[in-house]
Amino acid sequence: MEQILQVLISGIFSGGIYALASVGLALIFGVVGLVNFAHGEYLMLAMYIAYWIFNISGLDPYQSLLINLVAMAVIGYITFKVIMERVLDSDHSIQMLLTLALSMVLQNFALMCWKADYRNIRIDLTNDTMHLGFLTFNTPRVLAFLIAISASILLYLFLQKTFTGAAMRAISQNGKAAQLMGINIKRTYCLAFVIGTTLVGLAGLLLSPIYPAYPTVGASFSTLAFIVVVLGGLSSVPGAIVGGLLIGVIESFAGYFAGAAYQQAAYFLLFILVLIFKPNGLFGRS
Amino acid sequence: MIRKLLFKQNLVLWVIAVGSIIVPFFLPNKYFQDIAVMTFLWAGLATSWNLYSGYCKRLSIGHAAYLGIGAYTSSLLYLNFGISPWIGMLAGGALSAVAALIIGGTTLRLKGTFFVLSTIAFAEILKVITITSKEITAGALGLMIPFKPAFANMIWHGKIPYAILTWIYMIIVLMISVKLEKSRLGYSLIALGENQQAAENLGVNSTKSMLIAFIMSAVLTSFGGTLFAQYVMFIEPTSVMSLTNSVNFILLAIAGGLGTAFGPMIGSFILTPVSNLLRGYIGGISGLHGFILGMVLIVILLFKPDGILPQLKQLFRNLFTKREKSGKGV
Numbered sequence: 001m002e003q004i005l006q007v008l009i010s011g012i013f014s015g016g017i018y019a020l021a022s023v024g025l026a027l028i029f030g031v032v033g034l035v036n037f038a039h040g041e042y043l044m045l046a047m048y049i050a051y052w053i054f055n056i057s058g059l060d061p062y063q064s065l066l067i068n069l070v071a072m073a074v075i076g077y078i079t080f081k082v083i084m085e086r087v088l089d090s091d092h093s094i095q096m097l098l099t100l101a102l103s104m105v106l107q108n109f110a111l112m113c114w115k116a117d118y119r120n121i122r123i124d125l126t127n128d129t130m131h132l133g134f135l136t137f138n139t140p141r142v143l144a145f146l147i148a149i150s151a152s153i154l155l156y157l158f159l160q161k162t163f164t165g166a167a168m169r170a171i172s173q174n175g176k177a178a179q180l181m182g183i184n185i186k187r188t189y190c191l192a193f194v195i196g197t198t199l200v201g202l203a204g205l206l207l208s209p210i211y212p213a214y215p216t217v218g219a220s221f222s223t224l225a226f227i228v229v230v231l232g233g234l235s236s237v238p239g240a241i242v243g244g245l246l247i248g249v250i251e252s253f254a255g256y257f258a259g260a261a262y263q264q265a266a267y268f269l270l271f272i273l274v275l276i277f278k279p280n281g282l283f284g285r286s
Numbered sequence: 287m288i289r290k291l292l293f294k295q296n297l298v299l300w301v302i303a304v305g306s307i308i309v310p311f312f313l314p315n316k317y318f319q320d321i322a323v324m325t326f327l328w329a330g331l332a333t334s335w336n337l338y339s340g341y342c343k344r345l346s347i348g349h350a351a352y353l354g355i356g357a358y359t360s361s362l363l364y365l366n367f368g369i370s371p372w373i374g375m376l377a378g379g380a381l382s383a384v385a386a387l388i389i390g391g392t393t394l395r396l397k398g399t400f401f402v403l404s405t406i407a408f409a410e411i412l413k414v415i416t417i418t419s420k421e422i423t424a425g426a427l428g429l430m431i432p433f434k435p436a437f438a439n440m441i442w443h444g445k446i447p448y449a450i451l452t453w454i455y456m457i458i459v460l461m462i463s464v465k466l467e468k469s470r471l472g473y474s475l476i477a478l479g480e481n482q483q484a485a486e487n488l489g490v491n492s493t494k495s496m497l498i499a500f501i502m503s504a505v506l507t508s509f510g511g512t513l514f515a516q517y518v519m520f521i522e523p524t525s526v527m528s529l530t531n532s533v534n535f536i537l538l539a540i541a542g543g544l545g546t547a548f549g550p551m552i553g554s555f556i557l558t559p560v561s562n563l564l565r566g567y568i569g570g571i572s573g574l575h576g577f578i579l580g581m582v583l584i585v586i587l588l589f590k591p592d593g594i595l596p597q598l599k600q601l602f603r604n605l606f607t608k609r610e611k612s613g614k615g616v
Contacts, residue, residue, distance in 0.1 A: 035399050086588055092398050093345050097540065098587045100347070100533055105580035111573030215573070219529070223410065226403055234399075265414040268407050275404050276392050 002134050007256045008249060009135060013145040015248020020148035021203040021221050022228035022240040023155055024196030030172040030235025031192035034084060035092070037099040040222030041106035042197045046072050046204030047213035048110060051119050060123045061208045062143075068205050069198055076197030080190050088189065103222065110215035118212035126209050144206035151202055152241045155195070159237060168192055172235055200225075227271040233281025242283065296464070298602050299548040303460055306555070310449035317566070319445035325558040326452035327513060332538035332550035333459045334506035337466065338499040339536070340545040343479035345402050347532050348409030352504040354416065354527035355382045356511025361429050361521060362422070364439070371440040375512035379505045386504035387497070394496045409527060416523040428522025431515065440516040448517050455513055456551065459506050463547040466499075475499055479545065507535075530576075537583050543595030552595055557582070 025039045049068050050061040061068070083102065087095050128139040159165035167188050170178040179185045203221075211217070228247050232239025247267055254266035274282060310322040331353070339346045359381050360374025369377075393404040416423050423429070435441050442448065466472040474495040477485035486492050515521045525531075541557055543549025557579075565575045586593070 035402070083584065083588070090591070091343070093343055094587055094591050096345060096399075096402060097536060098584060100536075101580045101583035101587065104530075104533065105577055105584065108573040108576035108580060112571060112577055113573075116572070223406065227407075230400070230403060261414070261418045265411060265418070268411045268414070271407050272392075272404060272411070275396060275400055275407070279396060279400050 003256075006135055007252050009137070010141075011249035011252025012245055013137070013141045013248070014252065015245035016145035016148040016152075017203050017206060017244075018221075018224060018228055018248050019152050019241045019244025020206070021200050022225040022232070022244050023152050023237050024199040025225045026229045026232060026235055026237050026240040027155070027168070027192050027199075028196040029229065030237075031168045032084070032088070032189045033175075034193075035096050035099065036196070037096065037222060038079075038103035038106060039099075039196070039200055039225055040218030040220070041103050042072060042075065042200045042218070043204035043207070043221050044110060044213065044215065044218035045075060045106065046201035047208045047211075047217060048114060048119075049201075050205050050208040051121055051213050054121050054123075060125075061121060061205050065202075065205060069202060072201030073194050073198045075201075076194040077190065079197070080193045084193060085186070085190075088186075103219070107215050107219065114215070116215060118214050120212045121208050123209055138210065140206075140209040144210070147206055148203060149241075151199060152237070155199065156237050156241070164188070164191065224267070227267055230271060231274055231282050233283055236281065236283070239281055239283050243281075246282075296548060299552075302555075303457065303548070303551060307450065307453045310446060316445055319449060321559050321562045323445055323448045323452050323517060324562060325554055326449060326456045327510060327517070328534070328538055328558045329551040329554035330452065330456035330459045331507060331510040332535050332542075332554055333456070333463050333547070334503050334510060335535035336503075336539045336545065336547075336550045337463060337506065338475075338496070338503035340539055340550070341466075341472065341475035341479055342496060342499065343545065344398065344496075345536065346405040346500075346503075347402055347529070347536070348405035348407075349503075349507050349535050350527045350529070350531040351409040351412045352382045352386070352507040353511040353514065353531060354412060354523065355385060356508030357515035357521045357526050358416065358423060358429075358511075359508075360512040361431060361515045364431065365429060370438045371512055371516050372438070375509055378508045378512050382504045382508035383501050386501040390497050390500040390504075394500060395493065406529070406532075409529070409532060413523050413527040416527065423523070426522060426524065428520060428525075429515075431519040433519065440512075441519075448513075452513055452517070455510060460547065460551060462502070462506070466502075467547050471495055471498060476545065537579065539593075540583070540591075541586055541593055543593030546593075546595050549593050549595045552598060553593065556594070 021040075021043060025036060028034050028036050028039070046068055049071055050064060053059050053064040053067065054061065057064075079102070083098065087098055125140050125143075130137045130139055130142060159169055167178065167183045168191075170181065170183060171185060171188055175185060204218075224247065228243040229240050230243075231246060232241070232243035250267055250270060251263045255263045258266070306326070310319050313319050313322060335346065335349050338344070339349075356375070356378040359378035360371045363369040363374040363377060364371050389405075389408050393401055393408075396404060417426050419425070431441075433441060435443050440451075466475075474485065474490045474492075477488070477490055478492055478495065482492060511526070514526070538553035538557055539550040540553070542551065542553030561575065561579055564578060568574050590597075
């Protein structure tokens with residue numbers, strides 16, 4: 001029983017990071033209509049930025065949080081202006097291929113600049129643990145979970161409570177009508193894209209003390225984020241949060257009962273089942 | 287009159303396709319001959335991919351799965367039971383057909399984005415299964431095919447026989463593709479790619495047409511998988527069934543011209559040699575090769591999403607008209 005509870009909670013903790021990595025993808029899909037296969041690459045870039053800042057200046061990822069987020073926002077902005085803005089009206093398959101190519105470029109860019117080595121950030125906190133009754137938690141994981149969930153909820157509140165957030169929701173419901181109501185559609189697209197990349201960057205930064213950075217680290221999180229987002233109903237931010245937590249728990253239990261090799265197989269299987277039986281997501285209305 | 291005939295039947299493109307077989311005989315060494323083999327093989331594979339995804343405009347980003355089924359089925363039959371890869375190739379094709387029937391049956395009706403994601407998911411699941419069932423597939427270690435040259439083993443000395451074999455494969459797939467373009471099925475697929483709703487209203491049986499094309503595409507890709515395994519003589523799950531391979535099918539097809547019979551071949555004739563030579567000359571810097579390929583794809587998508595085939599056809603046409611004019615002067 002104790003072990004089961006431990007497995008459950010560690011699943012929820014990973015799930016928090018998955019949720020944060022996925023909300024940006026859901027936002028970009030919902031507002032801009034882009035299926036961004038390069039999403040995970042931004043997570044990878046943020047991990048490398050955290051690593052290099054730590055290596056050069058000694059600032060740990062939590063101290064360099066602000067610099068990192070600004071850098072991710074700038075990278076997101078440049079991507080949108082240089083590439084994405086040109087294909088907003090193109091065919092969906094062209095857009096998907098473009099983000100796929102972008103992911104290839106960014107991955108190989110990382111491989112070129114920083115080699116395939118695993119790069120760890122070792123700070124005092126890395127192996128620190130917290131205790132609660134019979135349960136043991138790794139401190140960076142607890143921190144990551146708390147920050148990730150707060151950021152995801154902040155995004156949700158932003159969408160619900162602010163004018164710009166309402167504009168984004170309006171666009172995701174009907175772009176043309178939103179434009180007729182006087183919403184600057186391009187600027188909102190750009191903002192949504194930048195928020196999306198910044199949030200996934202934050203996820204990368206939170207991961208960096210507990211997970212090594214390497215060029216293809218983003219790819220695995222990309223597929224994961226896609227599964228989460230489909231579970232959550234593709235363009236729904238709250239759906240992505242719940243989907244992330246769910247995937248975290250499933251992965252954790254599959255790893256505990258069937259072995260680490262089957263973790264991936266478990267959520268891919270769930271993914272296909274959802275695609276076939278509930279293509280609007282677990283919580284979506286048909 | 288002759289000119290009309292030429293362009294109506296894509297004769298120039300056929301001449302390029304058929305004539306390309308003489309190239310490997312003039313190449314100075316094994317290194318360049320290897321590039322020729324890869325060019326033919328990838329041309330065939332990209333054309334196979336194009337049969338479904340190109341005409342329907344519905345991307346499969348999981349076709350490496352069928353490449354893997356073809357490669358693993360023939361190799362396992364050969365290594366465990368000594369069954370000739372020629373038969374193994376057919377067995378792999380049959381298995382791929384079954385897999386495509388099951389996968390296609392469940393996912394083809396999904397809407398665009400969901401379909402694309404499901405193809406990736408299936409390829410990933412297959413990869414995980416191949417890695418984890420170590421007793422059968424040797425897992426991540428991969429399979430090594432011993433070098434025993436014989437026609438029955440589909441293994442030869444030198445590269446030339448492989449070049450001929452992969453060229454025949456390419457020509458067969460190309461013939462099927464050209465035939466398809468002019469068939470009822472082909473027209474249905476193109477109509478579905480343009481506007482599914484409209485096509486269905488006009489009486490196109492979308493599920494049936496798509497399923498047939500999907501299975502054809504999977505089987506032909508799987509044949510290519512067997513050729514790949516017999517040529518490289520070493521296969522492992524992460525390299526055969528990788529997303530990179532799936533993307534490469536698409537890259538070649540889109541560079542040449544998506545949804546055209548000759549486009550993927552032209553794409554491979556240009557990009558495969560360039561990519562291999564790049565890898566050869568700048569292989570010291572890992573990543574640079576993939577970086578350049580990705581950049582090429584981005585540039586094509588942004589500025590030439592129709593590929594280079596339309597341009598090429600225009601070029602032929604211009605060349606021909608000029609020659610005709612100068613002919614008049616003489």
